[in-house]
Every structure is written in C-alpha cells, then in structure tokens.
Amino acid sequence: MKVQCLKGFRDYLPEEMLQKDRMLRAVQQVFECHGYPPLMTPALEYSEILLGKYGEEGEMLLYRFRDNGDRDVALRYDLTVPLARVLAEHGEITMPFRRYQIAPVWRAEKPARGRFREFMQCDVDLVGADTAAADAEMLVIGSAVMKALGISGFRIRINHRGILGALCRLAGLSSAGEVEFLRLLDKLDKIGADAFRDQVGKISGIDEAGVESVLKIVLASTGDSRQVLQRLEDALGSDAEAASSIERMRKVLDLVEASGAAQQCHIDPSIARGLSYYTGLVYETYLDELPGFGSVMSGGRYDGLVGMFSGKDLPAIGISLGIDRLFSAIKEMDLLEDRSQPAEVLAVQFSEDLAPATFEVAARLRRAGIATVVYPREAKMKKQLQFAQKAGIPFVVVIGEDEKSRGTLQLRDMEKGSQQEITIEEAIRIIGAVVSEETGQ
C-alpha cells in the first residue's frame, strides 16, 4: 500500500493549521462585525440540485457518485447553489437575508499552484436587495477582510455587466460572440493590445473600428475611479444600459468612500469575470505583490441564481474568498507568524516528584485564561527550554524544590532572556498583560 494523500488534496499540519485558523477567525470576525450570521449546509447534495448550474465544463468537475442507498449524490461545488437551495426549502426565511459560510468545496480540476481539488471558501451574500447600498456593502466587507488578514497591497477591480454589454455592442456583437469577446477582454492585460486585436478579429461579426473604440476606452481607464467613471460616461453615455450602470457605480463609490474603503477599489472595464450568471456589479481582487497569483476574492451580483429553485427572481450579491489560495499567498509573502504552539507558557517538569506542583500551577494559569502546556516527561532543563524556544512559546515557568517550599515559581521571559522568582498571582498578572497586548494589536 502506498501511503499518500489524494491528488489535489492536502494535509494541514498543526503549525500550518494554527495559522490558517487565525486567518479564518479574522475573516469570520469581519463578517459578523458587518451583521452576517453563519450558515452551514451538508457537503453532499442530490446531484440534480447541482446539475445544470455550472455549465458543461463545471459539471464535469463534480465529484458525483451513488451513496449506499443508491441515491445520486455529489459533493458541493460552491456555496452559492446550496444557499439557493436553503432559501427555496425554508419558507420562513425573510428578506433581506444575510449569511456567511466558511466551508470546503470540491472540484475535480487538474491541480496547480494555488489550486486544489478540496479548498475552503468563505462566502458572504446579501439576498433580497438590488441597491447601491447592497453593492457597496460587499466592497466594504471585502476590503475589511483583506485588511484584517494583514494585507494592505491589494486592488479590488470593479466593473459592471452593463458596461460590458455596451462594449460588446460597440464592437458590433450581439449575443453570439459575446462570451468569446469578453474572455479576451479579460485577458487584455496579460496578452496586450496587439494580440487582442489579432484574436478578436477572428470572432465572426466583429466590427474592427468598434474594436478600436473599445480598446481606446479600456486603455484610458486607469487612475482615479471618479475620472474613469466620467470618461466611461463620455464614451458610452448614449447607451442606455451603460448609462444606468455608470449611475449605479457612482452611487456605490459614494458609499464606499463614506466607509473609508475607497483606496483599494478601482473601476476597471476590462474585468469580465465570468460568464453567464452575473447581472450587475462584478469584482476581482489581486495582490500587488503577486499579480500572477490570480484572484483571491471575487464575486458580483447575480439576480437570477438564488431564486432558481423557488421560481421567483431574488436579487443577490456576494463575495467568495479563497482562503487556501490566500494562505499560500500569505506564506509566499512571508506574512505568517512563526508560532507552532498555541501555548503562552511552558511549565517545566522538573522531576516526577514535582509534577503535581507543576500541574497545579498549570491549572491555575489556565483558569486565568492563559494557554499553558506542561512538558510531558521529566527531562533536562536545556531540552525543555529548547522546546519552548523552537515552538515560539514566550514564557516558561519552573517549579523546583526551592520554589515549591517557598510558594513561588521562576518566570522566564524567553525573548528577553530574563527571569524572576515571583508568586503565581504576579506571574498571572505579568503574562496576562503581555498576552492582552499581543491580541489587542
């Protein structure tokens, strides 16, 4: 037997998991701070719930099989379709409905750097409000999440479906070549204007003069979002759909600015994001330091999707954050803390005879809310201190014969290398102060 993890799946060892957990808690806290409660749904759904939602290509990526009761089931592919199912199944839910969900999803894709077959998604969605306020709320949350993760160098690139529609019309396209055209537009950054002209020219029905106008508009759309929006209005304002999209984005910008989150938000008419189901605002987030890493947080407005099971159109907008990809990115950017242990204190086990005294101290520290580990066997002090140092545990307490008889302990600050003999009450006060300072940052 070959002992190994499935292709595209991975283990997170405790040290990594501790770091990933810290990220997840930060994300969760931001979501709840904006008034979003959690939702949990099963990993498995009936296949028919998922089929027909992701297009032909997406469907092939489903993990689908028959369970022991011969039911046709599949692992969830995202968190949006399960949300739609929940809304249709639970009539008691009222609008507007906010929820976040942090859970693994499965896609049988070919794995690559930053791309896995099992990965954690963090979704927030707001259902039941097609307003600039709802749109802006997503950008505000997205920006807050990135900052909470300690990332400041990022751009949320924002576009609107209506702009894209107008650009397609300008290029002379009806619905026929739209998808292909938008896909190329999305890659414009990467392939450059010449390759874009070249490849776009192959789409049937394309208007070459129109393509030049599109290029001119898109390439001029850099810098201040207000100005970009103004230039878009000058160029596309005669198109009714574009005009209303621009008006909407202007309102969204007002609200984002009022929230103090405008710095990282950029209007960018080349963001095509997806295909079919987006109906309004769309956005993708890129890291300044790792632009080639792909989008780490994206989403948009999809007014047709959430209501698909209930038959009625429910306006909805959401964000999806790929925490595993972001984790890899943060690791590459060297933003991770190096702590392999959640403990703040190591209690040295001086000798087996003194173990009860050590356990008593450990228990009192824990009751004071200080995470404490006891070295699990009698060993040389050097060894125990080395363990604390390698694990990044900031404090060590030592209870030897002398300390025990005096009712004190030795408190060693591993970073400073200083040590003092004090009572446990004093130790709790000192450690507690340092810990709350750390977590307060």
Place this chain on the structure above:
RNA sequence: GUGGGUGUAGCUCAGUUGGUUAGAGCGCCGGCUUGUGGUGCCGGAGGUCGAGGGUUCGAGCCCCUCCUCUCACCCCA
C-alpha cells in the same frame, strides 16, 4: 483535459561516458554542560534513489507504463 518539466535522507539539493558500501548543508537524537534556550565543538540515527516492469555482467543514471508535484493553455478561489 492538452502539451512540457520534475521526483535521491524530515527539508533544500549534489551524484562524472552506466561500475564496489549513494553524499552535503539544514533539521533530528545524544554528549561537552546533574537548575536554564538561541552560538560553538564532538558523536549518532535516518535512504526498498516516487512505484512497477524492461535493457545490461552491472542501473540513482538508459527504455516503457503508472503515480506525484510543477510550468504553460483552459478555467477558476
């Protein structure tokens, strides 16, 4: 899914035209140091060379198949 790389100790990697018993650095364990970490010195453990098959007197090295990871395309978190 298509095409190209890759795989040797826990990690990063050497390994000559195919030739005895496969190496280094880091890490790990022990000692110098019987109540005190980071540096130093000494010693030690650890490898079916990704797996299976083939060619050869002889394979880590050559050939085939599979697996893994990875790069590009595609798509996406």
